[in-house]
Amino acid sequence: MTEQRDYKDTVFLPRTDFPMKAGLPQKEPGILARWEEQDIYRTLREERAGRETFVLHDGPPYANGDMHIGHALNHVLKDMVVRTQTLLGKDAPYVPGWDCHGLPIEWKVEEQYRKKKLNKDEVPPAEFRAECRAYAQHWVDTQREQLKRLGINGDWDNPYLTMDFGAEATIVAELMKFAEAGNLYRGAKPVMWSPVEKTALAEAEVEYEDITSTQIDVAFEIVESPIPELIGAHAVIWTTTPWTIPVNQALAYGPEIEYVLRDVDGRRLLLAASLADETLHRLAGGSDTPDQAQGETVWRGKGSDLAGTVARHPIAKLVSPREGGDLSRSRATSDQGAQGPRLRGDSQAIEFFLKPRPLLAGDFVTTDSGTGLVHMAPDHGEDDFALCKAHGLTPKFVVEADGRYRDDWAWLGGDDERRMSVINPKFNAPDGPICSDLREAGALLSASADYKHSYPHSWRSKAKVIYRCTPQWFVPMDRELDGGGTLRSRAMQAIDDTRFVPEKGRNRIGAMVEGRPDWVLSRQRAWGVPITLFVDRKTGEYLADPAVNARIVEAVRAKGVDAWTEEAAADLLGPDYDPADYERVTDILDVWFDSGCTHAFVLESGRWPELRWPADLYLEGSDQHRGWFQSSLLEACATRGRAPYDAVLTHGFTMARDGKKMSKSLGNTVDPNKVMQQYGADIIRLWALSVDFTEDHRIGDEILKGVADQYRKLRNTFRYMLGALDGFDRDAEGVDPAQMPELERYVLGELHALDATLRRAIADFDFNEYTRALVDFANEDLSAFFFDIRKDSLYCDGEGDLRRRAYRTVLDILFHALVRYAAPVLVFTAEEVWTTRFPDRGSVHLLELSPMPESWVDPALADRFGKLRDLREQVMEAIEPLRREKTIRSGLEAAVTVPAGAVPDGFGDADLAELFITASVARGQGDGVTVTRTEDHKCGRCWRLLPEVAEDGALCGRCEDVIARMDDAA
Structure with missing residues (x-):
């Protein structure tokens, strides 16, 4: 046997300097610096001037901390909107902004004061505001650099700030x-x-947390009623806010609710009929079974029958008139050693507790819980306020800004030992001052600190809030x-x-x-x-x-x-x-x-002439339905008659990998700044655009590793294309699609379909679909199918052969399309890909999409190849067991038989072998696919096993022809 020739140098292997390893954390900052030097944002504005505009108005985050993962998701989505609209050829400016006023920032500055044991109220207001302004500016500058690092393209040198004098004036x-x-x-x-913060809060500044409160049942003695049986009886109310009892002014009943008067051990109690057994069971300390009837019913009627009934405040029992009209304690003197409540102040203050408490009809009263009777404190409840106002009962304004009862209030005021904030659990506890005083008055029927429920808290201080009339x-x-x-x-x-x-x-x-x-x-x-x-x-x-x-x-x-x-x-x-x-x-x-006014000073001020009112889109988290979306809506509707936006896009919240809410105390937060240091910004972007962001979604180490693997596949797709297109010249090598083989024409049709899918996803703001379609096309249609099949042609066909030139022409078309499609998602990688091939043709982010020729669409061809790909999957599945058993090393050694009826029209056996990447394909009469090891020999150049190869290492006919032409050219 003669010595065989080494054909390695005759194979056209891909060549590129584009590295397989991304090194994004090291590479991205350099790309970012180049963009800043080239002023890509301003260049885009100049190039797109006069085009159709698309305006996304940025909702202002608070300038009070580092960027967190929610910021990252939000701004990647905004950037995706702007970049995809730009890709469509529109002028899509992006002016970022920050909310610089308000409690979150003021609270942080106050925290600094508290650490220094200083009192904010002792500092001149202008000086304090200057510190707030400086604090906000620090975090604006910090967040700006972090968001820029994320690859967000915007007018970073000219953002809007609500603390700018022009904004404040607007x-x-x-x-x-x-x-x-x-x-x-x-x-x-x-x-x-x-x-805690001594201010009113908006609903958007309140969050709800589960707490355990004291629940009490309190008896109000009925002193007047058109129903004789009720006089001397007690109306029972249930509440989880004992601290509101000192400002009670009335009781409310449901006019359509049925009530009963139960005689329990000589004490008559008025209750809703449907809640009577449950209430009496609670009053008995749970000693009786809940369904056991307790006490004798001595009266039954509708709530409307209670009209005209009057009770007295429980503390009134501890107050009686002296001769001469003065007031004194009935069970204790006001001496220092007296037990129980120390009622103090002038006669008018104490008189409040002697005034009658009318029973009033309230449609809001239900029998979901409690007793069916509700005590009314107009200072501390919306329903209370409205009902009492309708009957001439006005608030007393006795709870001060810090949550303590006013010093001159007759009950609890001026008593330093017991004068504490109403949100203090000790104040409301069963042994606290409220319950102790009610117990002394004989009005406390039950009290237990075990009621679990949801309660509003300040989202900034995390302290409980109250309803307070001011x-x-x-x-x-x-x-x-x-x-x-x-x-x-x-x-x-x-x-x-x-x-x-x-x-x-x-x-x-x-x-x-x-x-x-x-x-x-x-x-x-x-x-x-x-x-x-x-x-x-x-x-x-x-x-x-x-x-x-x-x-x-x-x-x-x-x-x-x-x-x-x-x-x-x-x-x-x-x-x-x-x-x-x-x-x-x-x-x-x-x-x-x-x-809510940002639309006025950003979109209408003229400072950013590329913007216009109204905005095409507002985009924020779903919590902004009660926040920025709503305040902007109300402000604009009042002043301009319509919303300041045409569309609203909302995203859910990012949860930890186990689906739990992120919390520093739980240690399950993900810092996007650290993720960028480890993986790079493009990984965060790919994650953000791969999840279903319209719902709550997750992030964690394993999820990020999966995203990084997805990124590597995309990167390798681009690396392969760059290598395969080495030296390609469209003018010299390009092939008209009409002259291309069917496979190339099929792939162009699939690219046309992908383009339509992505454009539809852009219109729908469906970026999960956009990213999924792009990734699937790269992995399944290209890497696992088209590239896999055509690598033999790329490596081994002659340089001038039609099939190879057609393949490279399609690769060139694919490259120009895919690098544009990927640019809004992988902003840094797409730039690296583009400049690797075209170092002197500017930034990929200045490009736009071109329409795909309709001539590429061939439904019949797509249908034939769709069926063929289904058959190809069956063949690959049948080969896999033999490969695992090492009967064969790859599909190139497989002789395959497929059902004749499963082969679409127009494909010969040689076509099937090429498309399936097997040694041979035959058609059989059976239903399944069979695979054996071929007896053919292996070509020494292309490594295909073919009947025409005389012995292993010899050449097939194609390779002999290519070598001959290469030798002649040499």
């Missing part, structure tokens, strides 16, 4: 629109109040507006007119707006935009003079929020008004009003 101007239109009022209503500024939801409709009706219409993705967002925000109370605008804090109103001291009406308002706006534009001072009042009021006649409001605006 917020004031928007407030004045409400004022001049009569859409503001000052009123006293119970609002969510944080005793004077606040409101925007009415149901007042008729100029131009027709109420704010509520306008907002509901705007919700109908808005596109929601996912659609369930419409119902969520709709239910919130439909049932929400008036908008509480005021906050009792220092760091924010002031409510720039002057109130007439005599009439209580605020001044709505456009000239005064214009002076205020310009002053804020020049000096920011520090322009609103007592010293400036005379200049702001002008010569027509005496400052002595007006009270300057010192509250600040709800920070949600700030953010």
Whole structure:
């Protein structure tokens, strides 16, 4: 046997400098620096000027900490929107922004004061606000660099900040629109109040946590009633807020509820009939079975029969008139050594507890729990306030900003030992001051600290909040507006007119707006935009003079929020008004009003001329249905009659790998900054765009490892294409699709279908589908199918052979399409891929999609190849057992027989062997696929086992022809 020739140098193996190992953490910062040097963002604005625009308005995150994984997801989604719209050829600017006012930032600065044992209230307000401004600016700068590192393309040198003087002036101007239109009022209503932070809170600033509270049953003695049996009996109420008993003013019953009067051991108790047994079981300490009837029923009737019934406050039992009209303790003196409640203050203060407590009809009373009777404290409940107001019972304003009862309040006020915050568990405990006093009065029927329920907390301090009635500024939801409709009706219409993705967002925000109370605008804090109103001291009406308002706006534009001072009042009021006649409001605006105005100072200001109003899209987490989406909606509907957006896209929350909520205390948080250090930003981006972000989703080490593996496959797809296209010249080598083999024409048709899928996903904001379709096409249609089949042609066909040139032409088409498709997802890798092949053709992110020729679409061809691929899967499955058993080493050694009826028309046996990558394929009459090891010999160049090869190492006919041509050319 003659010595065989080494054909290694005659095979056209792919060549590229594109590394298999990504090294993203090291490589991405350099790419980012190049983008900044080239000013890609501004270049895009210049190149797309005059094109159709797409405006995504950025919702402002708080500038108070490092970027977390929720920030990362949110901004990757926004970047994906902007980049895909840019890919379609639109001018899609992105102006990032930050919310810089409000409690979250002020609270952090106060924390710094507390660590230094300093009192914020002793610092001049302007100095304190300057510290808040500096704190916010620090985190703006920090988050900006972190988001840039994530590959987010935006106007980072010119972001919007709500603390910019121009923004603050616009917020004031928007407030004045409400004022001049009569859409503001000052009123006293119970609002969510944080005793720790000493301010009212918006619903969006409240979160709910499970707690265990004290539940008590309290007896109110009935002193008057049209029903004789009730006089001297006790109406029983149940509550989990014992601290509200000192401001009780009435009891409420359900007019359609059935009530019974039970005589239990000589004491008659009024209860809802359906709750009587359960209540009496509770009062007995659970000693009886729940369904056991207790006591004798001496009266039964409907709630409406209770009209005209009057009870007295339980503490009244401890108070009796002295001769001369003074008040004293009936069971103890007011001496220092007296036991029980020390009622103090003047006779008017103590008289409050002697006033009758009417039983009033309340439609809100249910029999879901409790006793069917509800005690009413108008200071501390919305239903309480409304019902009492309708009957002339007004709030007493006795709980102060810090949650303690006012010093001069007759019960619990001025008693330093017992005067503690109403949210203090000790205050409400069964042995605390409230329960102890009620027990002494003989009114406490039961008390236990074991009631588990959900309760509102401040999302910043994590402390419990209360409903507290205080004077606040409101925007009415149901007042008729100029131009027709109420704010509520306008907002509901705007919700109908808005596109929601996912659609369930419409119902969520709709239910919130439909049932929400008036908008509480005021906050009792220092760091924010002031409510720039002057109130007439005599009439209580605020001044709505456009000239005064214009002076205020310009002053804020020049000096920011520090322009609103007592010293400036005379200049702001002008010569027509005496400052002595007006009270300057010192509250600040709800920070949600700030953010609700961003559409005005970002989209309409002209500072960013590439933007326009309204925005095409708002995109935030689903919690913003009660936050930014809603405040923006209400502000714009009141001032402009419609929503400031055409569409709203929401995403869910990122959970830990086990589905639990992330928490630093649990140690299950994922820091995106650390992930970028380990994996690179493109891995975070691929994760964010691979999950179903419209629902809650997960992240963790194993999930990230899976994403990294997915990334490696995509990277290798690009690496293969770069190597296979080494030296390709479309003008010299390109083949017209009409002249290509069927396989190439089929792949072009699949690319056309992919393009349609991705464009549809862009329109639907379905980025999970976008990414999945792109990854599946690269892995399944290309790497595992097209590339696998055609590598033999690439390596071993002659350079000028039609099949090889057609393959490389399609690879070139695929490269240009896929690098564009991948660019919004893998922003750094796509740039690396593009510049590896075209180092002098700018950035991949300046490119746009071109339409796919309709001539590529061939349904019949697609159907034939679809059936063939199904058969190919069966063949590969049949080969695998032989490969595992080492009967054969690869499919190239397999002789395959397939059912003749399973082969689509138009494919010969040689075509099948090429497409299945086997030695041979024959057609049989059976139903299944059979595989044996071929007896043919292996070509020394292409390694195919063919009948025409005389012995192992000899050449097949194709390779002989290619070698001959190469030798002739040499």
